[in-house]
Amino acid sequence: MARVVFIGNFRRLAGGDTEAEIAASNVRDLLRRLGERYPALAPHLDEGIALAIDGEIHQDALFSPVRPDSEVCLMPKIAGG
Amino acid sequence: MAANSHGKTNGSTRWVGTRPVRPDGVDKVTGRARFGADVHLPNMLVGKVLRSPHAHARIRSIDTSAALALPGVKTVVTRDDFNDLPSEFVPAGEMLVNYRDVVRNVMAREKALFEGHPVAAVAAVSEKVAREALALIKVDYEVLPHVLDVVEAMAPDAPLLHEDMITAGVDPAPTTPSNVAKVVEFKIGDVEAGFAEADIVIEREFSTQPVHQGYIEPHSCIANYSEDGQAELWCTTQGHFVVRGHCAKLLGMDVSKLRVTASEIGGGFGGKTVVYLEPVALMLSRKSGQPVKMTMTREEVFQASGPAAGTRVWAKVGMTNEGRITAGEAVLKYQAGAFQGSPVQPGCMCAFAPYDLAHVKVVGYDVVVNRPKVAAYRAPGAPQSEFAVESIIDELAKRIGMDPVELRLKNAAKEGTKAAYGPTFGPVGLVETLEEAKAHDHYRAPLKPGQGRGVASGFWFNIGGETCATLNLGEDGTIALVAGTPDIGGSRASLCLQAAETLGVDVERIRPLIGDTSTLGYTFLTGGSRTAFASGMAVVEAARDMIRQLCERAAKIWDIPAEAVEWIDGEARPAGSNAGEFEPLSLADLARLAGKSGGPFVGRAQINAQGAGPSFGTHIVDVDVDRETGRVTIERYTVIQDAGKAVHPSYVEGQLQGGAVQGIGWALNEEYIYDDKGRLQNPGFLDYRIPVCSDVPMIDTVIVEVPNPTHPYGVRGVGETPIVPPMAAIANAVDSALGLRFTDLPMSPPRVLKALGDARVPEAA
Numbered sequence: 079m080a081r082v083v084f085i086g087n088f089r090r091l092a093g094g095d096t097e098a099e100i101a102a103s104n105v106r107d108l109l110r111r112l113g114e115r116y117p118a119l120a121p122h123l124d125e126g127i128a129l130a131i132d133g134e135i136h137q138d139a140l141f142s143p144v145r146p147d148s149e150v151c152l153m154p155k156i157a158g159g
Numbered sequence: 160m161a162a163n164s165h166g167k168t169n170g171s172t173r174w175v176g177t178r179p180v181r182p183d184g185v186d187k188v189t190g191r192a193r194f195g196a197d198v199h200l201p202n203m204l205v206g207k208v209l210r211s212p213h214a215h216a217r218i219r220s221i222d223t224s225a226a227l228a229l230p231g232v233k234t235v236v237t238r239d240d241f242n243d244l245p246s247e248f249v250p251a252g253e254m255l256v257n258y259r260d261v262v263r264n265v266m267a268r269e270k271a272l273f274e275g276h277p278v279a280a281v282a283a284v285s286e287k288v289a290r291e292a293l294a295l296i297k298v299d300y301e302v303l304p305h306v307l308d309v310v311e312a313m314a315p316d317a318p319l320l321h322e323d324m325i326t327a328g329v330d331p332a333p334t335t336p337s338n339v340a341k342v343v344e345f346k347i348g349d350v351e352a353g354f355a356e357a358d359i360v361i362e363r364e365f366s367t368q369p370v371h372q373g374y375i376e377p378h379s380c381i382a383n384y385s386e387d388g389q390a391e392l393w394c395t396t397q398g399h400f401v402v403r404g405h406c407a408k409l410l411g412m413d414v415s416k417l418r419v420t421a422s423e424i425g426g427g428f429g430g431k432t433v434v435y436l437e438p439v440a441l442m443l444s445r446k447s448g449q450p451v452k453m454t455m456t457r458e459e460v461f462q463a464s465g466p467a468a469g470t471r472v473w474a475k476v477g478m479t480n481e482g483r484i485t486a487g488e489a490v491l492k493y494q495a496g497a498f499q500g501s502p503v504q505p506g507c508m509c510a511f512a513p514y515d516l517a518h519v520k521v522v523g524y525d526v527v528v529n530r531p532k533v534a535a536y537r538a539p540g541a542p543q544s545e546f547a548v549e550s551i552i553d554e555l556a557k558r559i560g561m562d563p564v565e566l567r568l569k570n571a572a573k574e575g576t577k578a579a580y581g582p583t584f585g586p587v588g589l590v591e592t593l594e595e596a597k598a599h600d601h602y603r604a605p606l607k608p609g610q611g612r613g614v615a616s617g618f619w620f621n622i623g624g625e626t627c628a629t630l631n632l633g634e635d636g637t638i639a640l641v642a643g644t645p646d647i648g649g650s651r652a653s654l655c656l657q658a659a660e661t662l663g664v665d666v667e668r669i670r671p672l673i674g675d676t677s678t679l680g681y682t683f684l685t686g687g688s689r690t691a692f693a694s695g696m697a698v699v700e701a702a703r704d705m706i707r708q709l710c711e712r713a714a715k716i717w718d719i720p721a722e723a724v725e726w727i728d729g730e731a732r733p734a735g736s737n738a739g740e741f742e743p744l745s746l747a748d749l750a751r752l753a754g755k756s757g758g759p760f761v762g763r764a765q766i767n768a769q770g771a772g773p774s775f776g777t778h779i780v781d782v783d784v785d786r787e788t789g790r791v792t793i794e795r796y797t798v799i800q801d802a803g804k805a806v807h808p809s810y811v812e813g814q815l816q817g818g819a820v821q822g823i824g825w826a827l828n829e830e831y832i833y834d835d836k837g838r839l840q841n842p843g844f845l846d847y848r849i850p851v852c853s854d855v856p857m858i859d860t861v862i863v864e865v866p867n868p869t870h871p872y873g874v875r876g877v878g879e880t881p882i883v884p885p886m887a888a889i890a891n892a893v894d895s896a897l898g899l900r901f902t903d904l905p906m907s908p909p910r911v912l913k914a915l916g917d918a919r920v921p922e923a924a
Contacts, residue, residue, distance in 0.1 A: 085581035086345045086507070087328050125248060126255045130582030134770040134869060135620060142769060151582035154343075154504045155255070156620045158687025158879050159372075159429020159535035 080108060080144050083151040088127075091119040100150075105129060106140040108150060128153045174659040174666050175872050178809045181652045182671055183423070192423040195379030195395030196454045203381065204233055204282040206443045206453035207289040208436070209296050210463060211271030211278050214305035214529040214837025215318060218267060218298060221279055225295035231288035233447040235296070237279045238268045240442050241409060260498035262409055264532050265438050271300070272320055272497035273529050274838045275462025277435075282443040282451045305529040305837040309471050309492045312338040312528045320497060320527045340499030341525040345507045345580055353486025353518025357477025361554050365547040365902045367886070368830035369469035369494060371461060372536050373821065373849045376425025378464060379454040382440035386448065389416045394437055397427040397645055398684020402437055403676045409438040410445070417441075420675040421645040428647075428821070429535030430465055432686050461842035465534025466831065467542075468493040468501045474510070474547040478555045484570045486518040487511040487579070491544055493525060496532035501525045502540030505620070508580035509883075510544035512618040513589055513775060514570045519579040529837050535686060537818060538619040538879035542825065542886060546904070549615040549887030554900060563614050563891070564602070567777070568593045572618075588801025588865035589616060589775035595861050596777045601797045606781060610794060611896025616777045617883025621876035622687035623768030627680040628697035630658060630669075630705050630762035634754075636747025638664070641674040642694050643682025648878055649810030650690040656806050657695045657872065661702035663729035664746055680765045688876020691806055692867070693768035699871045705762025712756055713744045772867030772875035776800035778819065778884040782892040789912030791827055791893060797859040803867040803875030815881045816858040822885025824850045828905050 079099040084092045092098065093116065100115075102108035108129075113120030128137045130151040136142045137155055144150060186192040223235040244258040262268070267276045279296050283289035304318040311317055317338055326333050328342040354360055380394035390412070396402050399421040407414045424431065436453040443451040455464070474489040489510050495501035503523035511519050521544075556563040571589045578584055596602055596614060606612055629641040642654055651671040659666035683689070706726045713731035714721040723738035724731050730743040744752075753759050781795040798815040805811040828848040832840040841847045866873025890901045899914050 083581055085347070086504070087343050089346070090328070090330060090344070133583045133585040135582075135622070136769045137622065137624065139767055139769050149583055153508070153581055156505060156622050156687065157535060157539065158619070158622055158689070158876075159427075159432070159537040159539050 079146060080148040080150050082108070082112065083149060085151060086154060088119065088152045091122060092116045093118070102144050104140065104144055105136065105142045108144050126155045128155045172660055172872065174656045175804065175806050176808065177656065178807060179652065179666050181649060182655060183646065183651055194376050194425050195422045197422070198381050198393050200381060200383060200450040203450040203452055204284060204443070204447060205286045205289050206280055206282045206440055206451045207286065207293055208277045208439065208459070209279040209293045210459070211267060211274060211276040213271055213300055213302050214274050215303040215320070216271045216300040217269065217303060218271060218278065219301055220299045222297040223279060225297070226281060226292040229288065229292050229295060231284040232292045233282045233449060234443055235279060235281050236439060236442045236446060238266050240446070241266055242411060243268065258408055261405060261434070264498055265409065265434065273531050275459065275531060276497070277439065277463070280439045280443060282447045306338070307528055307530060307833055307837055309469060309494045309526050309528060312526050313492065313524065320529065324527070338527045339524055340495060340527060343504050343507055343523045344521070346520045347579060348518035350486045350488045350518045350520040354477040356479065356485040358480040359555060359558055360475060360477040361551050362473065362475035363551060363902055365472045365474065365550065367470045367543045367546060367904045369466040369530065369533070370825050370829040371466045371847065372428040372430035373824070374426030374428060374430055377455040377457060377460045378431070378435050380437050380440050381450060381452040382437070382444040383450040384441055384444035390441055390444065392417065392419045392437060392441060393422060394419065395422045395424050395431060397424065397431045397647060397686055399645065400643060400676050400681050401432065401684045402434055405434045406438050406441055410441055418675055418677045421673055424645055424647050428537050429539060429686060432535050432684055433465065435464055457844065458842040461847060462839055463531050465496065465532055467536035467539065468495065468533045470494065470543040472544055472547040474551055476548065476551045476555060480559055482559060482561050482566050482569050484514055484516060487514070487516055487548065489521045489544060489547065491521065491523040493523065493540065493543070494528050494530060494533065495525050496530045497527060498532045499525055499527055501533055502535070504540065506540030506544040509541035509618050510548050511579035513567070513572055513616045514579065515572050515576040516579055537821065537882040541617065541619055541883050542822065545617055545883050546886040549884065550890050550900070550902065553613065553615070553887070553891040553894065564593050564597045567616055584773065586865055586868060587773055587775055588863050591863045591865055592616070592775055592777040592799045592801055595799045595863055596779055599779065599797060599799070599861065601779050601795060601859065609896060610781055610783045611892040611894065612779065612781050613888045613891030613895055614777060614779050615884035615887035615891060616775060617880050618773065618775050619688065619879040619883060620773055621692065621771040621879070622689045623693045623771045624683035624689055625681055625767050626693045626697040627682050627765045628694060628701045629679060630701045632705065632746070632750050632753070632760040634750055636668065636745065636750040638669045640669050640671040640698065641678060642671065642698065643674055643679040644685040644690045644694045645673055647685050648814055649807060650685070650694060652810060653691045653806040654694055654698045658698045658702050660872065661699050662706065662746070663727065688774065688878040689771065692771055692870055692874045692876050695806065695874055696768045696870060697764040697766050700764030700766060701762040704764060705760055708760050708762070709746070709749050712749055716744065716752065716756055717741050770869030772803050772869065774801055774875045774877060774880040776880045776884060778888040780888045780892045782889060782896055784893060784896050784911065786915060789908035789910070789915060791889070791906055791911060793823055793855050795856055797861065798881055799861040799863060800877060800880055801863040801865050801875060802877045803870065804864055804873035805862045806872065806874060808862060811862055811877050812860040814877045815860045818878070818881025819858050819885055820850050820855055822882045823855055823889065826886040826889040826904060826906060828907055830905050
């Protein structure tokens with residue numbers, strides 16, 4: 079199962095959990111299951127988030143693959159100048 | 160170069176990494192290039208904006224009757240012309256935006272929230288008439304107390320900008336409104352335990368001033384709204400698709416009815432990622448039935464377009480006597496301007512990113528004040544927080560007598576490091592930049608008496624995003640490359656090189672242009688150091704798409720299977736002797752035969768680029784401080800940065816130099832001066848002093864290349880990171896020269912002189 083890491087305000091929305099084990103094959107599955115497990119997090123999962131999957135930042139990428147041994151870090155969406 | 164039929168390189172490159180003359184260069188040096196204000200249309204009107212003279216005032220009424228009665232005035236718009244939009248955060252453009260705020264920033268509704276806030280706009284037959292009309296508009300203001308400082312704005316008794324603003328990110332939610340829009344917290348490990356391991360702990364408070372992006376070309380646009388509800392907009396912007404989205408939302412239009420063309424751009428640096436004039440010009444054009452052109456004056460640019468956030472940062476770092484950093488903690492208070500949305504979140508994430516730390520805690524506050532809404536500026540949020548941390552790192556190195564580069568090497572983030580903002584880094588090049596710094600002759604060169612040397616490192620994430628590109632093969636074998644990302648830093652050259660490399664053709668045979676919003680699919684803006692990376696990936700995909708078509712066509716002509724054709728050095732060849740004996744077909748051959756063999760060739764790509772590679776840089780600076788005047792002179796400056804792969808090294812060097820120079824201005828001179836009524840006193844380049852050529856030496860550059868494995872040629876973004884280290888590097892150099900630690904920017908002559916006087920620093924021997 080992928081290891082999901084919560085940082086920033088996502089940790090608060092995940093009830094203080096720092097990590098969670100989630101079985102998912104892609105980002106869409108992962109977000110859906112996160113939302114089911116953490117209802118307070120659910121409204122925030124479809125807006126303004128990025129995922130670092132094994133260190134690689136993915137934004138707005140529902141079908142990016144997630145491997146069973148992946149580390150997935152929920153982050154605020156990144157922009158720039 | 161040898162390329163296989165998928166257009167992949169075998170490691171060596173023929174075009175990527177070379178320095179051809181820029182394709183837009185001749186037009187720019189001859190004056191042919193058309194910038195925002197260079198377009199004129201028949202029957203065009205001139206639009207001007209009436210701006211609030213007050214930093215904070217309730218707008219009781221607006222009477223436009225006298226202005227409308229003035230001969231030559233065609234129409235006037237106010238808040239009544241724009242539909243109010245509910246509070247709704249949507250991922251539109253650079254960051255999440257709240258259209259409730261966007262519509263109010265474009266045209267004040269209930270209140271004017273900063274000096275320069277638009278209150279009304281006029282379209283008239285000339286600028287003179289438009290200005291006369293503005294003077295006839297009567298606005299009844301109830302002037303309110305204002306607040307400019309971030310700490311004062313957080314006080315319980317501060318004037319409230321938004322009476323309904325409840326701080327987000329706090330449990331339980333506050334029951335009363337405040338100017339604090341949001342609180343964010345990033346935490347790994349246990350900072351108290353980390354500080355307990357430290358032999359030395361240093362904590363300090365820092366402040367930075369809001370600074371403007373300083374683009375030379377002011378905001379400008381021309382709107383042409385037709386009777387059938389369609390409209391064209393020409394504007395200077397970093398993202399015309401984003402402009403289209405915002406304007407369509409504010410005017411209640413279908414996006415397909417609004418065609419936006421990005422002009423050449425005279426600088427943006429993040430400041431041209433939002434809309435100011437564009438919806439107003441469209442509304443004036445819609446009401447008047449004529450084209451309307453609007454151009455800001457420099458004064459308006461300073462008064463009403465977004466600066467970078469001014470900040471107050473408290474930071475604390477613990478370290479052992481051996482130079483191992485044990486913990487870092489910071490509290491960041493960022494000005495958002497009149498509406499929420501400062502870059503405090505990335506500021507928090509970047510603060511300790513260059514280091515491999517087990518214990519980090521950063522808390523950030525997004526605070527509204529009566530200043531223009533901040534906009535992105537190169538690596539938004541990072542320079543302010545990293546200035547604080549990199550200053551303390553330098554102080555720690557001096558405290559234990561360790562070389563500051565060695566200290567950074569000892570603690571540097573590298574591949575496999577769990578970043579202070581959460582994820583684990585893939586391949587990154589901080590260590591390589593530090594090693595280059597250590598080996599650089601600048602770092603070992605002797606200093607003159609009284610001079611000081613400083614170093615600092617910096618980090619930015621970089622991004623990808625939605626991107627389209629098209630390659631159109633002409634009948635003579637030349638190619639038109641169409642991208643959707645405005646070229647603000649040489650991206651056209653970079654994209655041509657990547658296309659040439661993939662196709663195996665001479666780069667001179669590819670002519671780039673930036674397509675308007677009707678010629679390509681949605682393409683996110685130029686920002687986040689994404690263009691060479693994301694548009695580059697799209698162009699490579701489009702080239703591969705074209706190669707597939709070319710190989711299929713050659714197979715058809717030769718009457719062999721498509722799999723039996725490969726693309727090498729810009730021509731189709733039979734893949735081995737079993738495929739048959741045929742003379743290769745070049746791009747020009749296939750272009751000539753296109754019509755008779757099945758039609759034209761168009762390579763297309765529409766992607767959402769993922770996997771942008773983070774970028775690190777390290778800067779070295781030597782300063783000389785005039786003890787009579789307090790002036791800090793930059794004697795020598797070297798930027799070392801990981802570019803992944805420098806597609807066009809001259810442009811990469813230009814980005815590194817430009818970022819460093821802007822950082823020098825941020826460090827030494829730039830600040831907004833307001834009077835006690837909240838009115839800006841220095842809205843011009845004479846009094847708001849950005850560096851000019853005579854202020855800086857030639858900025859030396861070293862490009863490190865640690866490839867980004869996600870990109871076909873290893874590209875990382877380079878435009879943001881170089882503005883991150885200069886403030887700390889210069890403060891560290893000034894400290895080395897004077898033994899005085901500056902924690903407040905800018906280190907302008909009056910401040911330096913005062914500090915020298917306060918400290919009574921003796922003349923250097």
